[in-house]
Amino acid sequence: MNNALVFDPELLQRYDLSGPRYTSYPTAVQFHEGFGEDAYREAIAVSNAAARPLSLYVHLPFCGTVCYYCACNKIITANRKRASPYLEDLHREIELQAELFTPGREVRQLHWGGGTPTFISDEEMTALMNQLRGQFTFLDNDEGDYSIEIDPREVTPAKIAHLRKLGFNRMSFGVQDFDPKVQEAVNRIQSVRETFEAVDAARTNGFKSINIDLIYGLPFQTVDSFAVTLEKILELSPDRLSVFNYAHMPHLFKVQKQMDEATLPTPAVKLAILQYVIEKLTSEGYVYIGMDHFAKPDDELALAQEHGTLYRNFQGYSTHAGCDLVAMGITSIGMVDDTYSQNVKTLEEYHERVSAGQLPVYRGVKLTEDDKLRRAIITELICHFRVDMAAMGHAWSISFEDYFCKEQEQLQGMAADGLLSLNDGHIQVLPRGRLLIRNICMVFDAYLQGAEAKKRFSRVI
Ligand SMILES: C[S@@+](CC[C@H](N)C(=O)[O-])C[C@H]1O[C@@H](n2cnc3c(N)ncnc32)[C@H](O)[C@@H]1O
Numbered sequence: 001m002n003n004a005l006v007f008d009p010e011l012l013q014r015y016d017l018s019g020p021r022y023t024s025y026p027t028a029v030q031f032h033e034g035f036g037e038d039a040y041r042e043a044i045a046v047s048n049a050a051a052r053p054l055s056l057y058v059h060l061p062f063c064g065t066v067c068y069y070c071a072c073n074k075i076i077t078a079n080r081k082r083a084s085p086y087l088e089d090l091h092r093e094i095e096l097q098a099e100l101f102t103p104g105r106e107v108r109q110l111h112w113g114g115g116t117p118t119f120i121s122d123e124e125m126t127a128l129m130n131q132l133r134g135q136f137t138f139l140d141n142d143e144g145d146y147s148i149e150i151d152p153r154e155v156t157p158a159k160i161a162h163l164r165k166l167g168f169n170r171m172s173f174g175v176q177d178f179d180p181k182v183q184e185a186v187n188r189i190q191s192v193r194e195t196f197e198a199v200d201a202a203r204t205n206g207f208k209s210i211n212i213d214l215i216y217g218l219p220f221q222t223v224d225s226f227a228v229t230l231e232k233i234l235e236l237s238p239d240r241l242s243v244f245n246y247a248h249m250p251h252l253f254k255v256q257k258q259m260d261e262a263t264l265p266t267p268a269v270k271l272a273i274l275q276y277v278i279e280k281l282t283s284e285g286y287v288y289i290g291m292d293h294f295a296k297p298d299d300e301l302a303l304a305q306e307h308g309t310l311y312r313n314f315q316g317y318s319t320h321a322g323c324d325l326v327a328m329g330i331t332s333i334g335m336v337d338d339t340y341s342q343n344v345k346t347l348e349e350y351h352e353r354v355s356a357g358q359l360p361v362y363r364g365v366k367l368t369e370d371d372k373l374r375r376a377i378i379t380e381l382i383c384h385f386r387v388d389m390a391a392m393g394h395a396w397s398i399s400f401e402d403y404f405c406k407e408q409e410q411l412q413g414m415a416a417d418g419l420l421s422l423n424d425g426h427i428q429v430l431p432r433g434r435l436l437i438r439n440i441c442m443v444f445d446a447y448l449q450g451a452e453a454k455k456r457f458s459r460v461i
Pocket residue numbers: 063069070071072113114115116117149150151152173174175176213214215244245246247248
């Protein structure tokens with residue numbers, strides 16, 4: 001695949017709209033409470049007939065301190081004991097869910113996300129992993145992708161060794177920025193030394209893939225300051241890098257109001273940082289996968305993209321296209337058969353449901369045929385930057401041109417702007433359009449009518 005990328009500031013500014021990140025289509029905005037426990041059970045029954053392998057997501061929401069930029073689903077508390085009633089409920093939910101899935105469906109992928117999964121003690125983590133292994137069928141040859149999100153401030157080398165023994169083989173480290181002034185402004189003081197120690201421990205203990213999260217767009221960041229952070233990160237030689245565009249939505253995430261908006265970099269500075277990041281990382285041999293993600297060329301994500309088998313779900317890009325995603329814990333989102341479903345958001349509701357023997361699903365959506373077709377196109381675009389319109393039409397028994405005749409006009413406009421080409425029955429995203437892939441996907445999003453709908457999403461650039 002041609003991974004060339006052209007950075008055109010004028011074009012990027014012109015297309016700088018708000019838009020979804022497409023970890024699902026339809027996006028969570030379309031989930032409704034008409035979809036509940038019964039609909040979820042039905043979806044599981046259908047998925048059992050297909051007997052696909054499983055991907056498990058476990059949400060551990062607690063954090064010891066708050067980072068002011070944070071848009072994750074988290075509960076801030078200094079009291080470590082608060083986790084134990086939640087873990088009891090989580091163990092119960094694991095049982096309730098597992099009994100609905102046919103035994104023997106292999107767990108190919110596991111992810112513990114947060115919040116901060118390592119907020120809980122080693123003993124609590126062991127018990128949780130034992131519960132998962134007792135209820136689902138794990139692979140015992142280290143062939144599964146079993147990953148965990150790590151805040152380097154919340155681990156010791158001994159804890160990392162413990163996680164490896166539990167069966168994790170991938171780690172994602174939150175760093176964001178090493179600059180002390182930025183760290184102070186976002187209330188996340190994290191030394192280079194503790195980060196390096198954590199990554200070293202992961203390598204020593206045989207973790208086979210290391211990802212690092214950075215954010216651009218935080219207070220006081222400049223190209224020069226971010227370059228220093230990036231230089232340090234490159235010394236760690238991570239297999240993957242996520243360089244997120246800071247999503248500033250204080251109306252949704254109140255804690256973001258703790259930061260003085262006057263200290264946020266201007267759009268022009270953000271663009272300059274993005275340009276620097278892309279040039280630096282690609283010159284260092286990383287491949288731009290798409291949507292904030294970079295990987296080494298021999299990493300499975302880059303290989304999957306090259307072979308046309310890359311996929312995208314709630315955990316971002318993935319190599320596990322054929323799995324049903326079973327999500328456990330508050331706020332978590334699952335994808336089983338042709339449905340998405342989300343668990344309740346508060347500890348109280350979660351306890352109430354689970355202790356009564358009910359699944360904690362409170363909303364979701366069952367995809368229509370039109371949703372599935374549009375999802376297939378959006379997935380192709382976001383993962384492979386190319387859609388074979390004739391093949392897509394054939395697979396879905398439609399005439400692509402007729403079905404998407406309204407969309408053609410917008411595509412033509414984008415073609416005129418050099419974002420994509422429409423030759424030989426293919427939509428091919430061009431180097432100039434790769435950074436605007438969200439905008440191109442938005443053409444196929446049937447739910448994005450009017451400016452109001454777009455306000456719920458962060459800015460594209
Ligand atoms: C659940 S957190 C990571 C785990 C751990 N709690 C930590 O902070 O290291 C997932 C990642 O989301 C990203 N993130 C959080 N809030 C964000 C925001 N407002 N905009 C962009 N990225 C954000 C950060 O890069 C963070 O590392």
